[in-house]
Structures are given as structure tokens and as C-alpha cells.
Amino acid sequence: MPEPLAEQPLDAAVLVPSDVAAVVQAVEASPTRKLGFMGWFSVCWLVCIIGAAVLAPILPLDDPDETFPGLQRQPPVQPGHLLGGDASGHDMLSRVIFGARTSLLVGFGAILLGWVVGGLLGLMAGYFKGRADTVLSTGFNVLLSIPALVLALSLVAVFASSDQNASNTRRIVVLIIALGIVSIPVLGRITRASTLSWSEREFVKAAQVIGARPRRIIFREVLPNVLPAMMSIALLGIAVVIVAEGALSLLGVGVTGVPTWGNMILDGYSQLSELPHLVFIPSIAIFLTVLSLNYLGDIVRARFDVRESVL
């Protein structure tokens, strides 16, 4: 479907010859019309990895904690063990998939928390304006003034690592909450900015005039229009959180008992010279996942014209 004419710049670019300008338009606009190879690749990868992570317990995989005597220090492609084994003989394929489970759980969990809380607060700030906006925006600014990783690190350190025996579940929950709190102001600010502009539109005014309640207006009139902006930031956010999980592992406050992509990379790093696949496999998994999320997030953003400067 061609773009409406009015959205194309009418004055021909001077530095760029008109035919090149057309190409620019095509390049810039193509993600909005179809996904392209990279888009489809991203979707496929995400579907595969999320599917594998969710279905891991019922897939015909080895137990990630089981050690196989013949599998120690074996490089990829062994009979029955596609990705080889680690130093103690764990099956790498099952570890990377169970690692995906934790890494993706943290990523999606934290962003879901930030999405619901930040989204609601942003909608309220943007719709009611006035004092509510002042208070909430100041809150967002205060949280944003602390560098994100420093805040996450402090939160995890305060709530989890004081107890060395904290169970894995507790550590994961603390990690999700900490990274969720960090993402609240980011999603809150985006939602607020988007809400501010949409709540001035005629259909919102009309709903107010016919006496609809604020809650109805917010959820039925404003929210559907604000969602795309929230979606694109959420996709980018999940990628950031998955990386942050690895960074926190490196800083000594991550999950330790169960495999995650982050702690797999760190555990394997000491044997990078002899067993490079221990580091490469989880690194590639993180890279492809982050790449896919970034790419799709970018497509959504280009499609709905979410300005980065609003961040």
C-alpha cells in the first residue's frame, strides 16, 4: 500500500537527486510496509527461542544439571549432544535453552512490571496533568537521575545479596523487581509524552463532553493510541534487560544456581582459550535475541513515528 502523498516531503531534496530521494523514501519506508528478510529472521528467531524456553521441560532435552561422563570438554556436534558439553559434562544445548528460560523470564518479567506500572502512571500524569503530573514527572526524573545499572545494582544488592543463602527463585524475583523498577520511569515518560499529545485530540474532547468517565476515556480512547509507542520501547527494553542480567552477573549480584546466558558466559570465560564454544554459544544466543528485539522495536517505532528525543 503506497504512503499517502501528503506525508512525502513536497520540496525535492537538493543535495540528493530526486531518484536517490525516492530510494531514500523506499529504504526509510520499507520497514513500514513489509518485514523484509531481517524482519522475518527476527520473528523466526524469537518464536523459536521463546518456544524452546517455554516448552523446555517437555522437549526431549537432557537435564541441564545432569553430567555425562563422556561429554566433558567436548566441542559442538557430538552424537546426541548437538552443542557439545561444558567442563563438567553438562549438555550445552539443554543449558543454553534452560538459560534462555531464566534470561527471557527476567527480561519479560521486568518489562511487564515496568510496562504496567510505568504505563499506568504515565497515562495518569499525561491525562490529568496539573499536580498529578508534577508529582509523577518529578518521581520519574528522580529515578532517571540515578544511572540505570547503578540503580539496579543497588536494588539487587540491598534486597538479595545480604542473604548469601537466598534461594534461586528469590534471586530471580528480586532481579525482576529491581530491573522492573528501573524500567518504570522510562516507560512512564514515554507514555506520558504520548498521552499528553493524544488527550488534546477531538475524539477525547468529545468523549469528555458526552460525560464519559476518566477511566473509560483513558482506557478506551487514549490507551489504544499510546500502545504502539509503549510497544516499541518495551521491545527495546526487553533487550536491554537481558543484557543487564548478564552485566549484573558480571558484577557479582546475578542469578547463580540455574543457568542464564549471562552466568554461562562468565563461567566459560576462564576457559576461553581451550573451550571457546562455552562462551560463544550463549554470546551468540544473546546477540541474536537482542538483535531481533532491537530490529522489531525499530520497525514498530518507524511505523508509528515514536521520536527518540522523547526519551
Next chain:
Amino acid sequence: MNLARALGKRLLALALVLFLVTLFTAALISMTPGDPVDLLVPLAESDNPEIQQTVQEQKDAVREDLGLDEPFPVRYAHWLGDFVQGDFGKYYRTNATDPVGDKIKSALPVSLQLMVYAQILALVVAIPLGVVTAYRAGSRFDRATNASAFGLLSIPNFVLGLFLAYYVGVFLGWLPNEGYRHPSDGLVEHFRYMALPTITLAAAQIAVYMRLLRSDMVQTLQEDFIQMARSKGISDRRVLWRHALRPSSITLLTVSGLNVGTLIGGALVVERIFSLPGVGRAIFDAINGRQYVALQSFVAVLAILFVMVNFTVDVLYTVIDPRIRHARATS
């Protein structure tokens, strides 16, 4: 006149945000479960009553010193009073304390060097790439650069850091992969030690800045004043660098200010990988050593740094873009 008032108002807001940030940090840290004193004074696992006596006395002294018997607002007021006077609290060790200020004085310059080098490297690489890809938008070079930027953006900094440390530092042995040399020990040595950390920290920023500048530049190049400049016969090169770059760099400037937060987070990771004695290291040590007063001061210092940078960027807008200056003066 209006400008001065606007600036005053912003300074007031700045002070409020800084106050709330430190209050939030203090509240967060006071919520730490368990008795901080037990964590501060290493538990003497001894039956010797004399040692136990000493430990008890030390604990009492620390408790008194930290004001732990007082309510939170009083404690916070004390900390804030000391903080604004340059007393950042103490680092507690068995039988002794070190001022946290000393730690900040030695660690902050290292982190600042790392961040400034990374920012400079990122901008030096990203600006020419952004300008050229905008000028040749849609060309093969543009698409290749864009694709590599996307790839670069998706490599987590700790993965890049670990790979560089191993392959360039250990395997090839070209550059040192851990430690720090003060600039006074020789600038060449200093930069050799800072090279890998700087590259690690700058990599993702290059991609971000390049993409931003390119998209703004593509828009600027379609504006009337560019057509005007061109029709006067000014060379493409001059139009690009003298006429188009400045109005295109507003978003770049904003984001490079906001990115200081990302850089600080990245510095935490990079300093850990390359064993640099910066603030990231100090925070890591403070958390592991349960030095929560020190942690509180470190976080406050970083937050102040971050907020001040963004305040400066906001003031710089008016310098860069006269349109904003006029808009602000009239509103």
C-alpha cells in the same frame, strides 16, 4: 532577563531533584535487611571474651557514628549536612576508618577519563559516518554502515569487553588487558592501558550516535536554507559541514547527554573486566564489603554528575540553535 529567570527556575528544579535522589538512595539503603553494624564489623568468630569485648565496643562505636539509634530523617539530615561540606562518610575497616572522600578523589578521575575518552571516540567516529551516510542516503555504503551499526548495537558491552580482553589482550598481546596507568606515568602508557576499555565502552555509542545524526541530517538536507546555500554555489562539502551539521546535532547533543547514564553503567562493567580502579570498581567493592554509607555517597556523586551534565546540555541548546534561543526568550 527572561533567560536569567528561566535559568534560575531550572536551577531550583535541579536542586529539588538532587535532594530527592539522595533522599531516595538513603531510604533505599536504610531498608537493607539485617543490622548494618554486623556487616560492617567483621564477626570475630572467637570465644575469647577479650576479643568479643573489643568487637562489641567497636560495634557500639560504629552504631553511634552512623547514628543508627536515631530516626531516619535525622540520620539523612546528618549525612546531607556532611555531604554538602565535602565529608562523604567513612569506609569502615577493622579497627580503623578511611574517609570515603579519598576513595572518590582517586576513583572518580579514572572513570571520568574512561567516559570522556569513550564519548570522544564515539563522536569522532560517528559524526563523519553520520554525515556521509546522510549525504549518500540509500547507497550501498549507507546500507552497509547501517547494518553494521545495528549489529554493533546488539553486542552486549560485557561480551565485547571479554572478547577484546582475551583476543587482543591475551591472544594477540597487542594491548594490556588489565590495570591502569596514571597520565603522569607517561601518556603513551596511559593510553595503551585505556585503549581496550575505551573501545569497549564506545562501540555501542558509535552506533547510536551515527543513526541519530543520519536521520536528523537527512531531514535537514531537505530544508530551504540548504537549497539556498547550494544555489549560491557553495560546495557540497562546505554545505554539509558548515550549514547542515549544526542544526542537525541537537538530538545528538541531547542523547549524548542522556547517554552519560549509560556510560556510567557501562563503566561499571568495563572497569570490572579490565580491572580499572574507578568508581564502578569502588561501588562493586562497597557492595561486596557492605559499606552502605560509602555506597550511598558514590551513588549520590554519580547522580549529581549525571544531572549536571544534562543541565549543561540543556543550556548548550541555546548556544547551538538560535531558534531555540529566540523561542525561549519570547515565551
